[in-house]
Amino acid sequence: MATHLVFSCLHQYLGSCVYIGQRFREEVTDMANRVITQETRRIQVVLDHGPRKKRDWKIRDQLADPIQEEEHLPLKRCLDELESLVGLSKVKSFIHEIYAWLAVSRRRTAAGLTTDSQVLHMIFEGNPGTGKTTVARIMGRMLKEMNVLEKGHVVEVERADLVGEYIGHTAQKTREHVKQAIGGILFIDEAYALSRGGDKDFGKEAIDTLVKSMEDHKDGFVLILAGYPAEMERFIRSNPGLPSRFPIRLNFSDFSLDELVRIAEGMVTTRQYRFSVPAREKLTTHLAEESRCSVESFGNARYVRNIVEQAIRLQAVRLLHTRYISREDLMTLTSEDIRFPTSTTTKSPAYSWYN
Template sequence: MEQPIRLKDNGQINVVLNTMKRGEVSPNSIVETVQKPKHELLVEIDEQLRHLIGMEEIKTMIHEIYAWIFINKKREELNLKAEKQVLHMLFKGNPGTGKTTVARVIGQLFLKMGVLSKGHLIEAERADLVGEYIGHTAQKTRDLVKKANGGILFIDEAYSLGRGGEKDFGKEAIDTLVKHMEDKHGDFVLILAGYSSEMDYFLSLNPGLKSRFPFILEFQDYNVKELMDISKKMFVDREYILSREAEFRLRDFISKAKIENRQHFSNGRFVRNIVEKSIRSQATRLVLESEFNREILMRIEEKDLTVSDKKESI
């Protein structure tokens, strides 16, 4: 019976790999002993993700990205073939679903894994890339990429770059980005974000664009319970509490807004605006009072909760 070879260090592994190529050692006879990693970084990232309500599929994808980078590094250490690490991403979903927050978490993950040297996030939109004359757009885009070197360039509403047709300078911005994605894939990560349907159309304008984004993350709308949890956390973080009646009214606002703005509901932004407006309303109500205590200053009443008469479209 063939006895297994137990590997103890990288030098011995390299010797065995060379003898395998000459047919002197069977692959089945190799048993590698590797100390189980503790993955402190993954625990740290999980702690950040734990504070994000919902987004279970996104959290799973981040775990997969971590595992892929980690194992690729181990393969490189043992002189095994490793996949080319292209980490550009597409974020698809409505506003207020946590896309920018997740981009920041990913930036810190890539920094601590040695993928990016800085891990910072540069946020941009069409106006930051598209110029007013020929050649201006390419220069503006190059400057943004340079600013994002070592980190992430996050372009929101990226589909707007493809809206103007062939003569629009947005196409020049896309072409410049594509070139830098290839030339500098180790220096920065590009994340394009926007509404799902608009992003699908945007990708169809350039057949080669989609293949350059190995990671496509779908950010789902929050349900009513998740939005209530988000709003309560916002109040708690600001040291406010909701009365029972105010909580019922808030739930009613959220439910109606989701139905009326089903296609482009702004999720976390919607509840954040309600939270901030209710705090201002409470202050306006209390400023006329003569006595204050902690409970009065913290309590948000039903009358403090209002929404704009305009259709929610943030």
């Protein structure tokens, strides 16, 4: 009855407005329909739970609007990127946790409730090739879309970029990189190298400057320190003031054999290639041996990427002087194309490969 009365009055009003276009009439009608549907649902929720006192109707009316699907698009975009990565289940769960906290905090603010900020400086612990830099970039984009960071860009540095050659030079270089990272993320790879030189080393000055910058630019940027787990643990313990400033510690585990093979297959598929059965078996056997024997020096996804890119080049060499080349030939990587470095435990030249 109420719905019929609303639409009757609405059509009567719109009909009297000569200069209102048909499209505008349709849009207004559609808007009214959505409002009525929403209010009907609110009433139905109350009715479904039996009689309510007047104060219950008031409480129901003060509830925040239902969360719309569009509000979760920042998370969906980030999770889509994360889901395209193999493994990282704990990291993906953490990203969702951060997003949920930010989204609900926004709701609390809209409802007039107190919302405290949290420190988002982090430590990423993991061996090379486990996705630390990739996740930092995704994190930056998500924090930008959630209006936590203004730009969401990532400035990647290491010891050589921060430590100077004379007194005062280190503080200057470090402040310059912090300035570049304002509105985004400052990502320091192998951060433990800053403390390797002892008390007289300029690396300590870089650490002190970073700590001061975290106070001076509170909420202005996110600092992520990354490196090997054992080295990062020693680094954090060496400075009593660091643990409390980095409440978030994420561990990036080495990929399993199955995950490494899936990563390799994903890389070749993206490039419109495929492994022959013998090539896949050869790669799997090697990765099983290499990941077992070379724990710290093993490059995980980075190591796999190097093998894939080398295989693509070797396939091109193999096909270059072939007279008849089919589409299948152009797409297939054979066991002949799969070669491996002589050792990941020695600093051999990048071109030192064997079949």
